[in-house]
Amino acid sequence: MATQAQSAEGSQNLGAGEGDVRRRDFLNVAAVSFAGVGAVVALAPLVVQMSPSADVLALASTEVDISKIQPGQGVKVSWRKQPVFIRNLTSAEVAQANAVPLSELRDPQSLAERTKPGKANWLVTMGVCTHLGCVPLGIGEGENRGPFGGYFCPCHGSAYDTAGRIRQGPAPLNLQVPDYKFTSPTMVEIGATEK
């Protein structure tokens, strides 16, 4: 008993030995880090819940019937709550697009790159100006098509050509071509492949 009391007294007076300090700190560090990891993992659901929920992701694709669109006409449809322009180009508009040398374009892309093979007259683009996000004019009958005969954004004057490429004004990129495919000659599915 006395020995125990003595050694205990010793450790109290002289301070703990080296091994004791390391063991003591290790346990505390281990406990606190474990708790820290737990706290971070516990935050994960709080962050993840803000990502699109399953019902939003399910509406990620839309089918459009294009059978009624005549050459020279276009429609505006909604996909993922954003406008999409689907235009049936006339052969004159196709030729006009193909005549432009790529070196003249701010965002060089040919009409063939922006359409499906064999369907060069079907131009499917987002209806969102790549400058600051306004909806350009030109898809509806009688709307201002701008100096290049395609689309024209009234907000800051960006002008797109018949292939939806930026030709003039502050927008940096061509109108984005979304992911789409022809499920039949008269049906287009937008957002098909990203499930």
Next chain:
Amino acid sequence: MVRVIAFLVGLVFAGILLISLIGGLATYFRTPPEVFASEKLHEEPKHLALPSDGPFGKFDKAQLQRGFQVYSEVCSACHSLSLVAFRDLYGLGYNEAEIKKIASDWKTQVPSINPDTGEASSRKALPSDNFPAPFPNETAARAANNNALPPDLSLITKAREGGAAYIYSLLTGYQNQSPALIKQYPDAKTPPGLHYNPHFANLNIAMPPPLTSNGQVTYADGTPATVDQMAKDVSAFLVWTGEPNLESRHAAGFAVALFLLVATILAYFAYRQIWHEAKRQVRVTGALDPRNQAKTRRAKAREGIAG
């Protein structure tokens, strides 16, 4: 002052309660309340063991598909499942093509508008749609069901005391009333248009027995479709509709519980170790006082006792 008012308030409330108590007991013993037939005849749910029971529960996908088949062929005529979307059926093991087909073949279509004229019309369901309800609104549902409203089944196992066991008991619990029973409990006599089922709280339920004969449904996987089997399978399916995340919930639960167990143990030992120091930092009096201990040692040395 406070105590005087407190006394009075306390005595008044206790007094009123005493009056209520005596009054209540007097009434009870003078005119014992009538025992309703539903209290005497109502039966507790039968025992039902499902693979999804318990903390280790998992769904049997084959059973869920059979249950879904019973729902589509029998129950969906009257009962909606509007919180479930066709795309949720991935959880049953169907693939994309199968789900598209189930959706477009579904006997009720989704309300929509004619894109040319704007008139109300309907369209085939897509996987992103919820199961369309068999009736457009409550009034139509009641009109078609003798003024009874078939409840939506999405949450039914969570919305009823007894859960899946209750549903199973209800589906298999239809009986005839014996004449002796009617004589003893005349107020339990089944009114016309209702059906006697002692598992139902009010004993007489508006729903006619939905599962009437073996082989009513021909299971795709070949399992014999007895009434008992169909009732079990559709109950299991309805557990899934109420709790589609059951399996991931259990899996996450094990991980979290294990983590917290280890964290608790680690933290407990850290606590013990920190407090070990505390007991030693006290400037003690009595036998643990180092001065006294020194005295003890010296006394022992003088007496020749080993330390």
Next chain:
Amino acid sequence: MSFSWAKPYEPKHPFMRWLDERLPLPRIVYNATGPGYPVPRNLNYAWNFGVAAGLFLVIQILTGIVLAMHYYATADGAFDSVNKLIMRDVNAGWLLRYAHMNGASFFFIVIYIHMFRGLYYGSYKAPRELVWMLGMVIYLLMMATAFMGYVLPWGQMSYWGAQVITGFFSAFPLIGEPLRVWLLGGYAPDQAALTRFFSLHYLLPFVIAGVVILHIWALHIPGSGNPTGVDVKDEKDTLPFHPFYTAKDGWFAAAILLVYALVTYFAPNYLAHPDNYIPANALATPAHIVPEWYFWPFYAILRSFTVDFVLDAKLWGVLAMFTSILLMFFLPWLDRSPVRSGAYRPVFKRFFWLLVIDVLILGYVGGAPISWWRTALGQAAAAYYFLHFLVILPLVSRFETPLPLPKSISDSVLHGEAAEAAPVGTKRGRKTAAATAAAE
């Protein structure tokens, strides 16, 4: 802090010094929960539940804020937004909903233990009366928050619970019915009630957080109580909050979270009522309307008043129910014993445990279907409840002979140790007594 030996805050890092000169937040934290707050060394586990309550407040606020990102506060959309959107479609939505649902229950479990600790150890006595009363304010706010939160899913129990509880107010003569209609914004719970309950349900937890800060502040003026009820005399009696009580609270919090996780993940609907999974129907009342379990004792008291006597039974019930909570505010003046802790008050102790049993009985009666014998039991239990606080406690505190108190906290802590660690060859009692006398 009022103890002279409290370690002063001395920031070493230059950034901490810069911050401390401009906004003494780190100093406040150090003095409130760090090494700067001396705490009696003899606290037992009953003292862990205040911090646990704070933990659940944080859990509820975090899960609540993210749930509000998906909830639709409309009579048509609320049920589906909870049971379809959140439970099925939102990533981890089911976890957040179950965590919030069960977090409320655990918040109340922890708070009830915390309150019973206060009742047993006389934590409400001078100089901590305001700590107690602020705590009662927090409790009232919690009850309001929980009630409104339960209405939000717009299930059958949500709707009919709202109907019943707002119906209380119509018991008051003259002003009752107009008050009820004003609260609801209509003649029955509907869209107007739902949106305002959502707004207030979001607001009140932050009010609770503010009152919690006042509660802790008021506590830190005299410092924490302890199981002996004897005041802190000197440094020997205390330990700095950090690391001793941070460690103790830490491990216990992990253990409570373990129980909470087991319920949330494996039995999430155990404490819930199935009827709330049925969408609200104003034209069909559930067979048994009951509130959530944490309101059951008060529900039992409400339903115990069944006769009209001067006032009608409904009004008696409402008055009694409100009184049963409000009388707690007066506890410091009802119980005037100079001895704080029930450990040294044998008569008080027995009545305390009777109260615990009584509250459990009331809880049982409140949640069970009505029957003649349960009503009678509830009436007896309710009578005891009022008599306990309003008649028995004042009398006991006046006439009881308490046990002798220890001279100080450290005496009571070391009394046991000294006896155990007595040196070989000595008689424990004599040596300890002599040494103690010698040391003083």
